[in-house]
Amino acid sequence: MKTPPGPSPPPPSPLLQGTLDLLILRALSTGEMHGLGIARRISQITRGAFDVKPGSLFPALYRMEERGWLASSWGESENRRRAKFYALTRAGKRQLRTETAEWGRVALAIRAALETP
């Protein structure tokens, strides 16, 4: 098999465990969207570093819905396709705040750790 011509993009990093939930919550914080939209949005806000595959996206969405963070409903996409839209519940918004704060603390701690000579 021949390699396609041209420079290939850097391979997306594997997602850290637990990060996906936070990214989904963040992606939805601007409003409801369907599964593919969430994946696109995550790719966009992480500047292409994370490409979420359906195999990990949908189990995460269902899990989060079961926990009461997300609510879903069927609607119509921008190009008039039927799609299931997800939105944050009140619990989901609370979770986003908690996890964001938590993540900030962890990130600071790790940076501090890495920068210590």
Added chain:
Amino acid sequence: MTRGGPGPEGGRGGREGALHDELESWLSLRTDELIAGGLDPREARRRALIELGGAEQVKESVRDVRRGRLLEQTLRDVRYAVRGMVRSPGFTAAAVLALSLGIGASVAIFSVVRAVLLRPLPYREPDRLAVLLHRGSNPTSPANFLDWRRESRAFAGMGAAEYWVPNLTGAGESESVRALRVTAGLLPMLGVSPQLGRLFVSGEDEPGRDRVVILGDGLWRRRFGADRGVVGRTISLDGEKYEVVGVMPRDFDFPVFWAKGRELWAPLAFGARASSRTGFSLRVFGRLAPNATLAAARAEIASITAGLERRYPGTNRDVTVISLPEAVVGDIRPALLVLSGAVGLLLLIGCANVAHMLLARGAARRREVALRSALGATRSRIVRQLLTESLVLSVSSGVAGVLLASAAVRGLAALAPAFLPRVEGVSVDPVVLAFGVALALATGAVFGLLPALDASRPDVAVALRQGERGSSSSVGRMRGVLVASEFALAIVLLVGAALLARSFLGLRRIDPGFRAEGVLTLTVSVAGTAQAEPSRRGGFYERLLESARSAPGVRTAGMINHLPIAGDIWGLPYDIEGRPAAAPADSPFATYRVVLPGYFAAMGIPLRSGRDVRSSDRSGAPGVVIVNESLARRDWPGESALGKRISFDSEDGRPLWRTVVGVAPDVVRSSWTEKPEPEAYLPYLQERNYLERPGSHFQYMTLVVRTEGDPAAAAASLRGVIAAQDPAATVSEVQTMSHVVADATADTRFYLILFAFFAAAAAALAGIGVFGVVSYAVSRRTREFGIRLALGAGRRDLVAMVVGESMRVALAGSAAGVAAALALTGLMRGLLYGVGARDPATIAGVALVLAAVALVASWLPARRASRVDPRTALQAE
């Protein structure tokens, strides 16, 4: 998930369908995206599919997530439910007790019913086996059997069996064995193979070839140490040598009715008896021919016996054919069905009780549920949690019920008297058990679901404001209906129990005609010993009686061939002097008793007139007989029987007359409640059958002694007395007459105990039901009571109001129960004695008792209503 739109949820396949649709939707969106990026549609679709990475895999991962969640939530619900149960131990105990009692009792009874009524008999195609009975339930004669077997085409095979109680001697102490003589084809006809050796073969029931024997498993283990080499060995029965040819399997039991527990089988060789039409000793069994029906066999036997009756008048009347399973359980079926009904009622009461407890609790928890709902729990989540709670309750009850059932089955098997066939080895039936547990789960599910759905209705705000008071009236009504039903069911059970109790008291009041207290009986057989010689038999029993009289603790003693109730019943036709001899079929019959002097005194039977037999009434002296009042009344109404003469046999064509020298009162003959029949008591020393005839059934007598103290204590010294006369004589059936009498009423007592238990449980559960509902209602209406008190209502008025309300429910239930009892107790008629199935006094009494229960059960919590402090009550909530 409240936004509208034509969602596929709940459509095809529910959530699974929704997932499928979502993945489809993702595919089309992604394909659109790729087309927009410049790919051609087919390539775009292909790329999108690859990215999806296999739709099935995605679905599987989603399912994993869900399963994990479900398990985790369920575990949490169960933990929560258990904590809740522990927090309210009273409620939990009452509910678990009610349900486990119902499950335990009904599983136990239904297990017995299935074992006794429904388990097939352990033979090949038992439904094709039939019994031929003469004159209702009696045996028939050898000539009849041989004729039937020869002429019948509807039966592929026919065999006969006869009682035999031989003395087994050698290899340890001699023993009376319960055995059976059978025609050679009988055992093979059953289709059961021996565990060792073989069955009898054709021709072994001819005289001379009949010295072979088959052992039962129990006898083989007890007497021969389960020795597999026993086949081919010779054993001694009644002093004759028999070769063991086989051993039957452990669970083999034949016949299964009329003579249970036989342990030995030998061929039945008729010899000269083959032409006898008057000796009725055979039970006849047949296997239907492959294409014959029972009805066809009945018709055929009817025509065969009609022909025989024409040729030999009086020998073939009233011959019936019934299937063997029917013969085994026919008598017991109605009783067991009534018991099943009773226990079913108890189970229903248990379920009703738990149901209304769950309803009450569900209503009480409305506010808690509303709160959780406001905090974001979905309705399905709340319903699932409440449902888990009620299921935990029913599972615990199920487990307790199973434990109870296995204990109860053991108890029943021990308590069940001999009349209950096939109850040996009964165990908890897995099918019945599954049914009982399923019912418990269903109760938990249905009555857990109702209040859960009710409590989790969306109008959260209303529920929060109203709190417990807001429970819907439909649930309240249902609780009323449930309590009323409990009362109705309890009335039916209590009426049944009360009718049985009255029957039992009636039975105990029957005068058997003898005084059972202080009497010990022992059956002494000389079969197979030197004392069986005709010249020695009479002397042996006379000497034995003499020495028994002087044994320590013995006040008086006598002997009889067959004890009343416990013994056999033999009938004998007789002629009356001065009246023309009747045809054999029409000659009068009397129960044949043979006695040695002292029997009447020892049994406590005071002669009405005349005298007892004496030792001078012996061969050679003028023949005498004692008759009972029934016989005297039938043959000489209005006159004295004393001095009249009757004849039971003849010599050289001349009747041997016996003079009636005494008249005895009627004594209970075989079953406790049957009406008396004519009986005749012949002196042993004048009775040639007993003095001379071969056959072990003429070679035993029953010693009856009246003792000073405890009759059972005299048994050992009497055994010594018998052994001193002849150590080879065997002693069996050592029992007190009180025990015999208790056995005779054991069936009614057995049903009474069970019914009394069910009825007490039912009344208690109904009481708990009322108590629970009233307590709950009182606590719910505290505020209302406060207002009423504040407005000037008296405390007594409040109590009266609460009690009155619950009494209305209880009385409505009781009225329904009385109607049901009137309709149902007719089924018990066969179990009752001396009381009508619809005895008004009994029903009224029961209704009063239950009304009292309801009164107390509602008065206790109602008192709390009157203690309400109006100020506190009005401030509450």
